[in-house]
Amino acid sequence: MTIMIRPRLQTLPLLAALLVVDSLHFVLARLLLPHISPGISAMYVLLIATLEIGLFAVLTRRLRWQNLRDNLGFFLVVGLLIAVSTNINYEAVAYIDPGTATLLAQTGTIWALLLGVFWLREKLNPAQLAGAALAILGVLIMTYQAGDYLRLGSFLVLGSAFMYALHAAIVKRHGGEMDFTNFFFFRVLTTTLFLLTFSIARGQLAWPGPSAWPFLLLAATSDVVISRALYYLALRRLPLSLHTIVLTLSPVATILWALLLFETFPGPRQLLGGLLVLAGVSFISFHRTRARPADALTPAPPAG
Numbered sequence: 001m002t003i004m005i006r007p008r009l010q011t012l013p014l015l016a017a018l019l020v021v022d023s024l025h026f027v028l029a030r031l032l033l034p035h036i037s038p039g040i041s042a043m044y045v046l047l048i049a050t051l052e053i054g055l056f057a058v059l060t061r062r063l064r065w066q067n068l069r070d071n072l073g074f075f076l077v078v079g080l081l082i083a084v085s086t087n088i089n090y091e092a093v094a095y096i097d098p099g100t101a102t103l104l105a106q107t108g109t110i111w112a113l114l115l116g117v118f119w120l121r122e123k124l125n126p127a128q129l130a131g132a133a134l135a136i137l138g139v140l141i142m143t144y145q146a147g148d149y150l151r152l153g154s155f156l157v158l159g160s161a162f163m164y165a166l167h168a169a170i171v172k173r174h175g176g177e178m179d180f181t182n183f184f185f186f187r188v189l190t191t192t193l194f195l196l197t198f199s200i201a202r203g204q205l206a207w208p209g210p211s212a213w214p215f216l217l218l219a220a221t222s223d224v225v226i227s228r229a230l231y232y233l234a235l236r237r238l239p240l241s242l243h244t245i246v247l248t249l250s251p252v253a254t255i256l257w258a259l260l261l262f263e264t265f266p267g268p269r270q271l272l273g274g275l276l277v278l279a280g281v282s283f284i285s286f287h288r289t290r291a292r293p294a295d296a297l298t299p300a301p302p303a304g
Contacts, residue, residue, distance in 0.1 A: 006172040019225040019232050023253030026098035026105075028219040029090045030262060035212035038090040041219075043195035044212075046086065048220035050192045053185045060181070067182040068189075074174055079190025092156040097264040099255035103169040103274030125281065137281025141273035154198040158274060163234040184228065251278065 032041045057063035070073060092101055199205040208216060251274060258264045266274060 012096075014230065014234055017254055018230045019249055022223050022231060022250045023102070023257060025227075026093055026101045026254060027225050027257045028091065028223050029213065030093040030258070031099050032090070032212065032219065033093060034217045035215060036208050037204055037206070038094060039185075040199045040206060040208075041212070041216070042083075042086045043192065043199050044112050044208060044216050045219045045222065045224065046188060046192040048081075048197055049224035050185070050188045052221065052225050053181075056192070057181050058187050062179070062181040063185065067178065068186045071178070071186075074170070075190045078167050078187055080194050080218055081163045082187065082191045083194035083198065085163040086191065087168070087198060088156050088163075092160070096157065097262070097266065098258040099251065099264065099266045100154070100274070101157050102254040103252040103266065103277055104154055105161050113126060122249060125178045130279040130285040131283030133280070134283065135277045138273040138276025138278075138280060141269060141276065177270055178302070183229040188224065198257075255276060 027043070031040070032038070032045075036044070054063070089101070089105075096104075196205075255266065
């Protein structure tokens with residue numbers, strides 16, 4: 001009994017830290033909104049994260065530019081998808097509260113499931129189909145006949161979740177064997193370059209004011225560097241089913257953060273739909289990972 005309990009107790013701090021940083025994605029985007037345009041805030045967040053990860057790679061002598069040259073097409077596709085997804089998320093918080101946004105972002109698992117079926121040729125069982133239907137019903141409840149701003153924000157987050165799930169499918173198929181430090185750095189680097197291109201093309205490039213820098217540093221360090229490191233560390237130490245289901249608790253923490261910082265709370269319709277989404281995602285994750293742990297496709301949470 002002791003042998004079985006001890007590893008679980010040892011993972012509790014890791015799980016708690018992962019939930020905290022994962023739940024802050026939309027909260028930090030919302031904190032940045034009064035200080036800097038969302039059109040460029042994502043770019044500066046990823047730029048700072050690129051410098052931090054690059055410094056680590058250089059100091060540890062792990063950086064290999066040959067990996068970028070050999071996999072340029074892969075990194076350009078992945079970087080573009082993450083750039084668009086991240087930029088959408090930062091734009092969406094102007095229309096939708098962080099709690100509702102993080103509930104809708106859980107649909108990334110549904111998109112990943114569909115990509116697994118139609119692209120990676122995975123097979124569904126009846127339980128997975130039931131979970132998908134439940135989650136889709138939750139999305140419809142959250143968005144049907146909502147106000148114009150809420151509906152716009154909802155569609156933005158749903159689109160972002162799809163792009164992040166597509167990125168996860170591509171990484172699952174083509175990037176699994178790559179050294180993680182180099183993969184992480186070049187993924188973030190190409191994302192930053194695309195976000196910089198977007199900002200220049202839209203004429204929004206501007207230097208952040210003094211009030212924005214603390215939030216930019218916080219978002220880059222916690223939401224990109226620490227969050228992604230904890231995500232992959234937990235993925236290696238925990239069963240995939242537990243890892244995925246634990247992350248479905250993230251919206252609960254996000255709602256509490258939003259209530260504390262912004263005094264916002266999802267309405268009854270959004271809460272009902274969100275509960276159905278979480279139930280469906282948990283159902284899918286449990287049955288998928290139990291049936292096919294090696295082939296399960298689990299998208300990372302929507303972060304840079």
